[in-house]
Amino acid sequence: MNVHEYQAKALLGEFGVPVPEGLLATTPAEAEQAARTLGTPVVVVKAQIHAGGRGKAGGVKLAKSPAEAQQAASEILGMTLHTPQTGPEGKCVRKVYVEAGSSIADELYLAILFDRAVERFAIVASTEGGMEIEEVAATNPEKIHTVHVEPNVGLRDHQSRALGYDLGLPTEQVDKFIPFIRGLFDLYLAKDCSQVEINPLVVTEDGRLIALDGKINFDDNALYRHPEIAELRDPDEEDPRERAANEIDLAYVGLDGNIGCMVNGAGLAMATLDMIHYCGGSPANFLDAGGGADKEKVKEAFKLILRDENVRAILVNIFGGIVRCDLIAQGVTAAAKELKLSVPLVVRLQGTMASEGRAILADSGLDITAAETLQQAGELAVAAAKGGMA
Amino acid sequence: MAILCDKNTKLIVQGMGRMGRFHADLSLEYGTQVVGGVAPGKGGQEIGGIPIFNSVAQAIRETGASASVIFVPPPGAADAILEAAEAGIGLAVCITEGIPVLDMARAKSALAGSSMRLVGPNCPGVVTPGQCRIGIMPAQITMPGPVGVISRSGTLTYEAVDQLSRLGIGQSTCLGIGGDPVIGTNFIDALTLFEADPETKGVVMIGEIGGSAEEEAAEFIKSNMTKPVAAFIAGQNAPAGKRMGHAGAIIAGGKGKASDKIAALEANGVAVAASPAMIGETFAKAAPELA
Numbered sequence: 001m002n003v004h005e006y007q008a009k010a011l012l013g014e015f016g017v018p019v020p021e022g023l024l025a026t027t028p029a030e031a032e033q034a035a036r037t038l039g040t041p042v043v044v045v046k047a048q049i050h051a052g053g054r055g056k057a058g059g060v061k062l063a064k065s066p067a068e069a070q071q072a073a074s075e076i077l078g079m080t081l082h083t084p085q086t087g088p089e090g091k092c093v094r095k096v097y098v099e100a101g102s103s104i105a106d107e108l109y110l111a112i113l114f115d116r117a118v119e120r121f122a123i124v125a126s127t128e129g130g131m132e133i134e135e136v137a138a139t140n141p142e143k144i145h146t147v148h149v150e151p152n153v154g155l156r157d158h159q160s161r162a163l164g165y166d167l168g169l170p171t172e173q174v175d176k177f178i179p180f181i182r183g184l185f186d187l188y189l190a191k192d193c194s195q196v197e198i199n200p201l202v203v204t205e206d207g208r209l210i211a212l213d214g215k216i217n218f219d220d221n222a223l224y225r226h227p228e229i230a231e232l233r234d235p236d237e238e239d240p241r242e243r244a245a246n247e248i249d250l251a252y253v254g255l256d257g258n259i260g261c262m263v264n265g266a267g268l269a270m271a272t273l274d275m276i277h278y279c280g281g282s283p284a285n286f287l288d289a290g291g292g293a294d295k296e297k298v299k300e301a302f303k304l305i306l307r308d309e310n311v312r313a314i315l316v317n318i319f320g321g322i323v324r325c326d327l328i329a330q331g332v333t334a335a336a337k338e339l340k341l342s343v344p345l346v347v348r349l350q351g352t353m354a355s356e357g358r359a360i361l362a363d364s365g366l367d368i369t370a371a372e373t374l375q376q377a378g379e380l381a382v383a384a385a386k387g388g389m390a
Numbered sequence: 391m392a393i394l395c396d397k398n399t400k401l402i403v404q405g406m407g408r409m410g411r412f413h414a415d416l417s418l419e420y421g422t423q424v425v426g427g428v429a430p431g432k433g434g435q436e437i438g439g440i441p442i443f444n445s446v447a448q449a450i451r452e453t454g455a456s457a458s459v460i461f462v463p464p465p466g467a468a469d470a471i472l473e474a475a476e477a478g479i480g481l482a483v484c485i486t487e488g489i490p491v492l493d494m495a496r497a498k499s500a501l502a503g504s505s506m507r508l509v510g511p512n513c514p515g516v517v518t519p520g521q522c523r524i525g526i527m528p529a530q531i532t533m534p535g536p537v538g539v540i541s542r543s544g545t546l547t548y549e550a551v552d553q554l555s556r557l558g559i560g561q562s563t564c565l566g567i568g569g570d571p572v573i574g575t576n577f578i579d580a581l582t583l584f585e586a587d588p589e590t591k592g593v594v595m596i597g598e599i600g601g602s603a604e605e606e607a608a609e610f611i612k613s614n615m616t617k618p619v620a621a622f623i624a625g626q627n628a629p630a631g632k633r634m635g636h637a638g639a640i641i642a643g644g645k646g647k648a649s650d651k652i653a654a655l656e657a658n659g660v661a662v663a664a665s666p667a668m669i670g671e672t673f674a675k676a677a678p679e680l681a
Contacts, residue, residue: 085631114491116571116601116638119498134643151495192492221464221637222490251635253628266569266635267543267598270624271666277627278665286628288635291526291544319545319552321514321528351528351548374549375667 001218002050003232006097008214015187022099031073034098035066042101045072049091050237053083107200112188121149125163129200155185192222257282258312260305281382291322298331315381316347325349325357333364344384348377392518392563393583399522402426402449405461420523425453446477457481468493475506484511494572508574514544514566535560538584541596553670562590569636577607592618592677599625600639604651612658620673622663623648
């Protein structure tokens with residue numbers, strides 16, 4: 001789960017990580033008032049969306065007076081930002097964060113994440129603050145410094161110190177860098193983060209270290225023990241179909257093709273997308289109905305798939321282990337009848353109770369194309385989608 | 391002989407909820423020796439004919455259990471894994487999906503000095519056809535034979551096994567290693583076991599997007615495997631930055647793409663199936679002597 005910059009900054013502050021003072025605004029008038037309250041000669045008005053690259057896209061503006069802050073906010077609020085991370089459709093700005101300006105002497109990069117390859121936390125630092133870290137990794141890998149933290153030992157000051165000196169910081173700043181990383185790491189553990197990224201971490205002209213931007217992602221599996229974090233979820237930032245799927249405990253990812261998919265199991269669901277592509281078609285979605293798929297869930301899944309207007313055919317691919325194919329078949333026929341399904345439906349049932357399931361489909365009187373193998377399922381679905389478009 | 395489990399395995403079930411009980415029954419039906427269940431506070435009772443114990447240590451003392459399957463819900467799952475390890479059991483297979491990464495990172499690190507092998511979490515389990523079923527796989531689609539199957543996914547494992555069985559190619563052991571970022575047994579561990587097992591003559595490996603386990607396995611196969619290996623990588627058309635069902639299946643920062651994994655496997659002599667419908671066929675071509 002992602003949160004907005006202003007929410008991330010509040011959390012950073014809670015854990016003793018220095019952040020600029022700032023206030024949230026949803027109207028230009030509020031932005032003007034915020035600038036007045038902050039009272040600094042310069043404020044920065046920043047679009048609040050769940051994507052990086054806002055500056056280049058025009059979502060971050062400097063203002064030298066409350067009036068300028070109001071003007072900047074009126075330009076940013078309501079605009080649709082297109083950054084490399086927003087996708088082609090862009091993201092609409094509904095809030096701005098008005099922040100006290102900082103006098104920047106240097107920009108650094110600092111992040112904490114979990115490194116799967118070594119199963120330890122990685123603290124990543126670079127002198128190339130303000131740049132995408134992937135870009136630095138590609139062009140100047142020697143400028144990225146990493147230390148790994150053993151999960152049961154925890155962060156040690158010598159690790160932070162080494163990173164500070166690697167970045168070329170003088171000793172008096174290394175002494176500030178150590179508690180800075182400590183705060184960040186404490187936050188990472190306390191809130192079950194999956195990534196904390198400070199880019200840039202600025203060194204001010206008077207030698208302070210400040211988190212000028214903050215991006216935090218959380219481990220979805222741990223949200224149950226952080227209700228205060230779960231509350232920060234912003235539904236406006238999420239794909240409405242993915243959100244609806246989430247609510248009924250289905251894993252759904254919208255894609256841009258025209259074959260709606262319902263599959264049990266994440267691996268088989270991914271493989272079904274691959275199968276459709278291999279047969280020359282294009283899937284409209286990834287949908288893992290999970291191990292507990294039953295009649296009701298199948299119906300909800302169909303509703304979700306049909307919310308996508310591009311769908312020209314539906315492929316149901318079930319390999320029953322825990323899932324019983326007869327229950328799936330009942331769900332499929334009920335859903336097709338109730339929703340008055342108007343697109344062609346291809347169903348492949350294998351595994352537990354598959355022959356019973358196939359019999360239910362055959363006896364339903366519905367126009368359902370049965371497939372035996374994965375190959376057939378792909379071919380039939382692709383043909384059905386093409387026919388439907390003609 | 392197979393790997394990890396056989397007809398001599400004595401299995402206990404940690405977490406005798408609805409799922410745990412249901413699959414304990416199916417494993418019993420398959421002929422697995424399910425000797426006990428662990429449900430704190432219910433020690434001394436019987437559930438579905440299976441004696442229940444308050445702790446893993448007690449269950450081992452009373453039954454001589456050698457393996458445990460864990461169905462404990464996410465908040466207590468990592469603790470259940472550590473309980474099994476401390477009680478001295480040889481194998482724990484954790485089915486639970488949704489364990490926080492932090493919990494698993496700590497548990498995995500704590501297992502470093504332990505003699506217990508962990509499979510999973512978020513995995514379908516282990517089946518040695520005709521001998522032992524641990525977990526949730528539909529064992530009826532397996533058949534005894536010479537091919538080891540390793541997979542990060544559940545249902546895609548069934549697909550691969552089904553394709554092999556339909557071609558008359560049996561399996562030595564089928565093993566789901568799990569779709570989470572932190573897992574007990576990885577591809578290299580499983581490949582090592584299959585390479586050492588005299589009854590396994592070849593391996594089918596099913597990977598997916600996310601992480602770099604497949605790339606590491608590719609290197610390992612080239613320098614350590616004498617047996618033929620065929621593979622499939624799921625998620626060739628997955629968009630970047632989206633979690634595809636499994637917690638670990640995500641292309642992040644340009645890393646973990648299927649195309650990179652396929653290239654690494656092919657460069658190291660592994661036959662990779664072009665489509666998920668060709669897994670069995672691809673293996674049969676790579677190891678004609680076993681087909």
